[in-house]
Structure formats: C-alpha cells, structure tokens
Amino acid sequence: MSTLKFQSQAVAKPYFVFALILFAGQILFGLIMGLQYVVGDFLAGAIPFNVARMVHTNLLIVWLLFGFMGAAYYLIPEEAETELHSPKLAIALFWIFAAAGVLTILGYLLVPYSTLAHITGNEYFPTMGREFLEQPTITKIGIVIVALGFLFNIGMTILKGRKTVINMVLLTGLVGLAVFFLFSFYNPANIALDKYFWWFVVHLWVEGVWELIMGAILAFILIKTTGVDREVIEKWLYVIIAMALITGILGTGHHFYWLATPEYWQWVGSIFSALEPLPFFAMVLYAFNMVNRRRREHPNKAATLWALGTAVMAFLGAGVWGFLHTLAPVNYYTHGSQITAAHGHMAFYGAYAMIVMTIISYAMPKIRGIGEANCNRAQVWEMWGFWLMTVAMVFITLFLTGAGVLQVWLQRLPETGEALSFMATQDKLSIFYWLREIAGVFFLIGLLAYFRSFFIKEKIA
Amino acid sequence: MSESFTKGMARNIYYGGSVFFFLIFLSLTFHTTKEMPERDNRVNLTESVARGKALWEDNNCVGCHSLIGEGAYFAPELGNVYIRRGGGNIDAFKSFMRGWMNAQPLNIPGRRQMPNFHLNDQQIDDLAEFLKFTAEMDVNDWPPNDEG
Numbered sequence: 001m002s003t004l005k006f007q008s009q010a011v012a013k014p015y016f017v018f019a020l021i022l023f024a025g026q027i028l029f030g031l032i033m034g035l036q037y038v039v040g041d042f043l044a045g046a047i048p049f050n051v052a053r054m055v056h057t058n059l060l061i062v063w064l065l066f067g068f069m070g071a072a073y074y075l076i077p078e079e080a081e082t083e084l085h086s087p088k089l090a091i092a093l094f095w096i097f098a099a100a101g102v103l104t105i106l107g108y109l110l111v112p113y114s115t116l117a118h119i120t121g122n123e124y125f126p127t128m129g130r131e132f133l134e135q136p137t138i139t140k141i142g143i144v145i146v147a148l149g150f151l152f153n154i155g156m157t158i159l160k161g162r163k164t165v166i167n168m169v170l171l172t173g174l175v176g177l178a179v180f181f182l183f184s185f186y187n188p189a190n191i192a193l194d195k196y197f198w199w200f201v202v203h204l205w206v207e208g209v210w211e212l213i214m215g216a217i218l219a220f221i222l223i224k225t226t227g228v229d230r231e232v233i234e235k236w237l238y239v240i241i242a243m244a245l246i247t248g249i250l251g252t253g254h255h256f257y258w259l260a261t262p263e264y265w266q267w268v269g270s271i272f273s274a275l276e277p278l279p280f281f282a283m284v285l286y287a288f289n290m291v292n293r294r295r296r297e298h299p300n301k302a303a304t305l306w307a308l309g310t311a312v313m314a315f316l317g318a319g320v321w322g323f324l325h326t327l328a329p330v331n332y333y334t335h336g337s338q339i340t341a342a343h344g345h346m347a348f349y350g351a352y353a354m355i356v357m358t359i360i361s362y363a364m365p366k367i368r369g370i371g372e373a374n375c376n377r378a379q380v381w382e383m384w385g386f387w388l389m390t391v392a393m394v395f396i397t398l399f400l401t402g403a404g405v406l407q408v409w410l411q412r413l414p415e416t417g418e419a420l421s422f423m424a425t426q427d428k429l430s431i432f433y434w435l436r437e438i439a440g441v442f443f444l445i446g447l448l449a450y451f452r453s454f455f456i457k458e459k460i461a
Numbered sequence: 462m463s464e465s466f467t468k469g470m471a472r473n474i475y476y477g478g479s480v481f482f483f484l485i486f487l488s489l490t491f492h493t494t495k496e497m498p499e500r501d502n503r504v505n506l507t508e509s510v511a512r513g514k515a516l517w518e519d520n521n522c523v524g525c526h527s528l529i530g531e532g533a534y535f536a537p538e539l540g541n542v543y544i545r546r547g548g549g550n551i552d553a554f555k556s557f558m559r560g561w562m563n564a565q566p567l568n569i570p571g572r573r574q575m576p577n578f579h580l581n582d583q584q585i586d587d588l589a590e591f592l593k594f595t596a597e598m599d600v601n602d603w604p605p606n607d608e609g
C-alpha cells in the first residue's frame with residue numbers, strides 16, 4: 001500500500017538509499033584519515049592520505065547530489081500536482097550516475113592517481129588533480145549529461161504542472177548547480193586563473209545556489225509538517241534567498257585575498273561575506289517561528305527535529321564558524337589551517353547533510369508505504385542518530401578549532417626563525433586530533449543508530 | 462514578518478538584488494582578470510612551469526599539501542617551499558627537490574608519509590620550476606612567515 005500523492009515520487013527511493021550508503025563510506029574514510037593524522041604510517045602504502053581524502057570528499061559531494069536529486073523527484077511532482085515527466089528516465093539516470101560514481105571511487109582506490117589520469121586521457125583535456133574536482137574528465141562529462149537529463153525531467157514536470165515558488169526556487173538552484181559546475185572544465189596553466197575560477201564552482205555552490213536548494217527543501221518540509229499558510233512560508237523563502245545571493249555572490253571575494261588579485265577584494269570580500277550569516281540566521285528564525293505557529297501536530301516528530309536542527313547547525317557551521325575567519329586580517333593568519341577544516345565540517349554537515357536527512361526523514365515513511373510517519377520506536381532510534389551525529393559534529397568542530405588556534409599561535413604568528421615548522425606544530429596538536437577521532441567514532445555510532453531506525457517495524461501487540 | 466511587507470516585494474528584492482550584485486561581480490571579475498598579469502607572474506610561465514603544474518595535478522599533490530593556503534592540511538604548505546627549502550635559489554632548490562622526491566617514503570615509524578611518485582629528474586625539475594613560479598606570484602604577502 002502506498003501513501004504517496006503521485007506514484008512517480010517513488011523514484012526518489014533508490015536515490016535516498018544510495019545516498020545513505022555512500023554517506024557511510026564517506027565516514028569510514030574520514031576515520032581512516034583521522035587516524036593517519038596521528039598515526040602517520042597507518043595504511044600509508046595501501047591508502048595514502050590523499051586517496052582517502054578524495055574518497056571522503058567526493059563521496060560527500062556525490063551523496064549530497066543523490067540526495068538533492070531524490071529530494072527533487074519527491075517534492076517537485078507533489079508541488080506541481082502532476083506525475084513526474086518520465087520515471088523511466090529518472091531510474092536510468094540513477095543507474096548511470098551510480099555506476100559512474102562507483103567506478104570513479106574504485107579508480108581512486110585501485111590504481112595510482114597518475115595512472116588513472118593517464119588511462120582516462122587527462123593529458124588531452126586536463127581537469128583532474130584539483131581539490132574536490134579530482135574526478136576524471138570523462139566522469140565530469142558524465143555528471144553533466146546526468147544533470148542535463150535530470151533537469152529536463154523535472155523541468156518538463158514543472159512545465160506541465162503548477163509552478164509554485166518552491167518549485168521555481170528549487171529548479172533555479174539546481175540549474176545553477178549544473179551551470180557553475182561547468183567551470184570545472186576550465187583549467188589554464190596559469191595557477192592564479194585556475195584558482196580564481198575554481199571558486200566559481202566551490203564557493204558559488206555552497207554559498208550561492210545550494211542555499212536556494214536548501215531553502216526550497218526546508219520550505220516544503222515546513223509547509224507539510226506545520227500546516228502554516230503557504231503565502232507566509234513563500235515570503236520568507238524569498239527573503240532568505242535574496243539575502244543569500246546578495247551577500248554570497250560578492251562574498252566570493254573572501255577567497256581572493258591571497259590570489260594575485262587586486263587588494264580591493266579584501267574590502268569587498270570582508271564586507272559582503274561578513275553579511276553571509278544573515279540568511280542562515282533568518283532560516284533559524286523562520287524554522288522556529290513556523291513550528292511554533294503550527295496548525296497541526298504532524299506525527300513525524302523526527303522530520304521536524306531534522307528541520308530545526310539543520311537550520312541551527314547551518315547557522316553555527318556556516319554563519320558563526322564562517323564569520324570567525326572571513327575578515328581579511330583574520331584570514332591572513334587562519335587561511336588553510338585547521339580552522340578551515342573545522343568550518344568546512346560543520347557547515348557541510350549542518351547545511352547540506354542535514355537538509356538531505358530532513359527530506360529523507362519526511363519522505364521515506366511515505367515512499368515505503370508506512371504512512372505519515374514511522375512508528376514511535378523507529379523515530380526514537382532516528383532521534384538518537386540525530387543527536388549522536390550532531391553532538392559528535394559539534395565536538396569534531398570544537399577540537400579542530402582548538403587545533404587551529406594553537407596552530408596559528410605556534411606556526412603563523414611568530415616571525416620567520418621563531419615560528420615552529422609545520423610538522424613540528426602538527427606534533428603539538430596530536431591531542432586534539434585524537435579527540436577528534438574519538439568524536440568521529442561517536443559520529444559513526446550515531447550513523448549506525450540512524451540506519452537501525454529504518455529496520456524497525458511496528459510491534460503488533 | 463509584518464503584513465505590509467508583501468511576498469511580491471520580497472520577490473522583487475530577490476530578483477533585483479541578485480541580478481544587480483551578479484553584474485557587479487562580473488564587472489569586478491573582468492577588471493581583476495585585466496589586473497592579474499601585473500601580479501600573477503605570467504611572464505615567467507614557461508613550458509617547464511606548465512609541465513610542472515600538470516605533474517602537480519596528475520599526482521594529486523594537493524590531496525596532502527596546501528598551495529597558497531588551498532588544498533589539504535596534512536602536509537606542509539608548498540606555495541613558498543622554494544623560499545623555505547631553496548632559499549630562493551633555483552639550483553639549490555632543484556637539488557633539494559631531487560633529493561627529497563627520491564628519498565620518499567621516509568618510512569619513519571609513526572610519522573606521516575609522503576609516497577614515492579617515481580619521477581625522473583626532468584619531471585622533478587619541472588615541479589621545482591612550478592613551485593618557484595608560485596613562490597614568485599604577488600599574493601599580498603601571504604603566508605605570514607616562511608613556515609607557510
């Protein structure tokens with residue numbers, strides 16, 4: 001028995017399931033790296049650090065993309081009040097993307113990276129070997145093809161159905177995601193230009209178009225779980241994304257402080273990026289406001305918890321931890337330190353990992369035909385997962401921040417000659433890294449509790 | 462939010478604001494790319510530097526190291542290693558690089574490892590030229606000291 005409004009929404013299921021499997025892989029490789037940080041030769045021959053890092057970050061990006069696509073396949077038909085244009089295409093693209101993803105990860109793990117570059121013809125069209133964009137060029141082309149098919153599918157669905165604000169904002173975000181990814185194909189021999197446009201992918205994703213995606217999903221969940229009037233929610237959504245783009249576009253300048261670029265970026269970047277926390281703060285106000293003004297008690301308590309949690313954690317990770325190092329005079333000392341890693345972790349988890357788990361929490365019981373919500377016991381497991389992962393991430397962030405502050409103190413602030421070398425500094429930070437690794441193990445336990453919640457069936461009394 | 466502030470107003474701010482600031486961003490980008498030749502050291506972008514960058518990418522050095530503060534934080538910053546290890550002299554730096562790359566992995570128990578990439582002397586020289594190039598870019602005096 002299905003509890004879906006439109007049968008085609010069910011194509012979201014493989015996307016969600018696969019996303020979560022990749023998430024587990026991401027965490028395992030995170031823990032391997034976390035150990036290599038303190039036991040330097042751990043698995044150094046079999047899985048060098050750089051390989052583990054590629055797997056960790058690429059799995060992250062790919063599972064978030066699967067999550068976003070699943071979210072779109074689920075909510076766009078419901079908003080448009082029509083079946084998805086082509087469920088078959090959605091399933092075909094799922095398999096293509098999954099195969100390309102798995103092959104790429106296996107490539108990282110099984111052959112030296114330079115061999116992978118060679119056999120995929122990187123010398124003819126070099127795009128590899130840059131942070132987050134390590135995928136072979138052929139994989140990147142595959143991603144573009146999948147994205148085009150996906151956008152066609154959801155675009156046609158919206159075209160023939162109701163054009164709600166949520167659908168239009170989500171579509172804009174997803175089109176933006178695809179468009180800015182095209183900059184990954186631009187890789188000039190001039191490293192300064194390469195880096196400048198690399199940020200068009202990375203920054204304009206997470207501090208630009210992805211915020212539209214996050215805002216749209218959050219708005220959808222709030223309408224569904226609180227029953228608050230759509231007009232009110234849509235007005236908030238516009239305000240949030242307006243703030244996001246007005247601050248975030250010129251906020252890109254916070255990456256152009258030390259990049260063979262004119263000094264005015266230190267002003268432009270500092271001022272605009274200092275305002276970037278605003279949309280995240282607005283999301284917190286909005287989520288709590290809507291939940292407090294709710295007109296119904298939705299039985300899916302876990303989904304509401306995720307929705308509130310993602311707003312709070314995104315504000316902390318992106319807003320507060322972003323602000324911490326975004327002003328040019330501060331960034332001069334913190335650039336590329338463990339402070340950056342602390343911020344990257346909490347921001348990615350709080351904003352994007354959690355928004356995907358929010359929509360999964362809401363949608364999965366319906367897709368699986370369980371009903372409006374999972375049984376109470378399953379929700380309790382899910383909420384244990386929520387709290388363990390979230391609190392663990394708070395600690396990971398705090399320990400990395402501690403490491404970062406000490407690193408700046410020992411290695412960056414003193415003059416040449418007095419400053420400790422990089423490797424000597426790392427030795428002094430090892431207690432923080434050990435604590436981070438322990439927090440990471442708690443994160444994994446939280447993830448397992450979360451997974452467990454999917455397998456709990458209602459007890460028949 | 463107050464009732465007099467309507468959804469239509471919010472929508473207009475969104476469209477107007479994002480288009481406006483996106484256009485400013487494009488103009489600044491245009492201006493920046495015009496200014497960059499003064500700073501990004503491109504007059505010294507030789508064939509060897511370009512090959513060095515390709516080797517840098519094909520071996521994913523950025524997966525452990527940062528380069529001018531971007532990349533990974535597991536191993537030393539290399540944007541200025543030409544200064545730190547070569548004292549700003551290309552011959553000294555090339556001989557350091559040959560020694561360093563060929564000595565890997567150091568296999569010191571418990572210490573973070575750098576793999577051996579089996580590069581020949583020409584390739585190591587190209588990498589050295591690339592790292593000299595990055596050290597000579599004008600990046601507003603980053604990093605704060607030679608330790609990177």
Ligand code: HEM
Pocket residue numbers: 131206207254255273274276277314317318319321322323324325326327331334335336337340343344345347348351352530531532
């Ligand atoms: C959800 C949104 C965000 C995500 C996912 C995110 C993620 C990241 C990541 C992964 C990096 C490291 C990039 C690299 O490897 O070089 C980074 C860098 C940075 N982020 Fe964010 N970020 C977000 C929002 C923000 C906001 C709102 C601010 C400012 C208020 C900010 C300020 C910075 C700065 C200044 C850096 C450069 C750090 C450095 O110099 O090393 N971020 N961000």
Ligand code: HEM
Pocket residue numbers: 027030031032033034037053056057060340341344345348349353436437439440441443444532533534535
């Ligand atoms: C739970 C245990 C985890 C551990 C032990 C861990 C460990 C690490 C390590 C060691 C790095 C490389 C840092 C470096 O370059 O030196 C890294 C990078 C990264 N991880 Fe994790 N991670 C974990 C979970 C996560 C989660 C849950 C997310 C996001 C949802 C995440 C997102 C990232 C990102 C975005 C980067 C790149 C950061 C940057 O470039 O600044 N990690 N992680």
Ligand SMILES: [Fe+2]
Pocket residue numbers: 203207251252254255
């Ligand atoms: Fe940014």
